Amino acid sequence: MRSCLHSAPRSRARQRPPCETGRMDTVSELLEARLRAAFAQVAPGTDPVLRPSERADFQANGALALARALGRSPREVAAQVAAVLDLGGLATVEVAGAGFLNVTLTPEFLDARLHALLGDARLGVSRSDPPHRVVIDYSAPNVAKEMHVGHLRSTVIGDALAALERLGGEEVIARNHVGDWGTPFGMLIEHLVERGEDAGAAELAIGDLTAFYQAARAAFDADEGFRERSRARVVALQAGDPETRRLWRRLVDQSVAYFTEVYRRLGVTLSAADIRGESSYNDDLAGVVAELDRQGLLADSDGARCVFPPGFTNREGEPLPLIVQKRDGGFGYAATDLAAVRDRVERLGADRLLYVVGTPQAQHFAMVFAVARQAGWLPDTVRCEHVAFGNVLGADHKMLKTRSGSTVKLIDLLDEAVERARRALEERGAAIDAAQRDQLAVQIARAAIKYADLSTERQRDYVFDLDRMVAFEGDTGPYLQYAHTRVRSILRRAADAGADARPEAFVVGEGASRTLATSLLGWPDAVAAARATAQPHRLCGYLFGLAQDFTAFYEACPVLSAPPALRAERLALCELTARTLAQGLAVLGIEAPERM
């Protein structure tokens, strides 16, 4: 992930590689602080409402709202703010329109900032100091069940958020809350025994999980004897019977091996070490219930032990329970989730918890969080968020299914994308050998699938369309990869020619160069926005815009044929573009190949 950051060509020995600088405020942070101070002189506490602008680099709209509060004309207020505003040479300002402050960065500031970015491996993205400990719960497949499109979003979004937080200097702990416990395991273990242990395990190893699970289910539904044995197995499993536990462990291990393979193919950082299945909280469940009881939060309802957090009601308008212990004495998943909260806060010392789980579970998590707060397991100092996401839909706008109506295997989706990418590469007749082409096809396929998933606002459902995702044109992952290779191509040629890529000063003037330059300055702001809202699509939007700004620059500003001074400046802009694209794609979990 990080290798591409350091591959910028350096034509002279005196040029140092970029190093990690300390704190660097983003451009909008710098401007906002100055504007806030000026607004405060008119009315303390006023939000400058700083936004990107099409008429300038930024605009501050704060005077409009303030004018109404003061009963004065917006232009007058804006003028007053402008009069006391000290931008310290960062930018110039002018009052425009109804009372907007149009902010234009000065050439001197652009020059200084671009030089700073060139020398900063982090491209201006600041590092949290001291770091927070962020626990991100994502992926969460089920043992002995296929990973399907439903797991795609959690896995891809979670992995991107993990990378994003790490980029921001946070200490990230990934937690894969695998479904490895519960009543279905009686049935699954019995089926494993019936199939013959080795044969059954082999079936799981090759990834035919659906067949295994469905066969177990069929036997359970059809055979009373099997049902009885399955129930007995559940009891034996929970009681810790060694042979039953051994069989269970075998199921789990086979599945984990399979998940690991899927993650590898997807190019996801999650590993077996991140797995904390539901079973890993078994020993804490009784304590969760006992503590809730001790605090007087527990109520008995139809034999189940529940907490009724305030503000939740069922369809009859009655208080809605969070069931922590079932009537039969078994623990519900709420108990597991509560135990996990305690583990993450008390043992791991988390400052922030993220749950990347589908939006249907919104109420469940709202209740779990509420109860955890009530019980004191989730102090106010710990942020806790359900990072919800919508469904993956088929072309018919219904939940994505295969033609036969079954769920779509994640691995089949990936295979299909790889095949399409390979065909596309063959059609282009790219001058690469078969092995390179296969590797590229995998990289392009990952880019296509991940970018399509990450580039829409995550709460929405999105329509899965491989043709559009794998396309090289438009707002797609492969397009961004392509844009990156074009920049890299220029940089390679420049390096071969020994061209200087360090301008004395940037004099970007107006037009495509300046647009690209200001776009490059905006990367840290894009990162900050994505982090604040846990919305990777903001990164996608930024990167696509940057790629477009680069192609406009590419058309308008010849690089290699420019006179040396100008060429150095343009090469530097190319270098920053390449590094920003590579860093951005890396956060999204997308590789940025050198050629394609």
Add this chain to the structure above:
RNA sequence: GCGGCUGUAGCUCAGCGGAUCAGAGCAUCGGUCUACGGAACCGAGGGUCGGGGGUUCGAAUCCCUCCAGCCGCACCA
């Protein structure tokens, strides 16, 4: 019934604390071009922002209401 999410151009989607917000990509049509990688670029047409009401000088954005779709609502996770 209660709650949540969603509704923006033919299609897929952005639009972040109200103005300088009617946008992008694809598709369609029309251009550019002996090319630092054409897998490109430029331009055009195309939308009463689901309907209605309210607040405001001003609403895709805030409030109310209605409609449509999806989802959740007691021992599966």
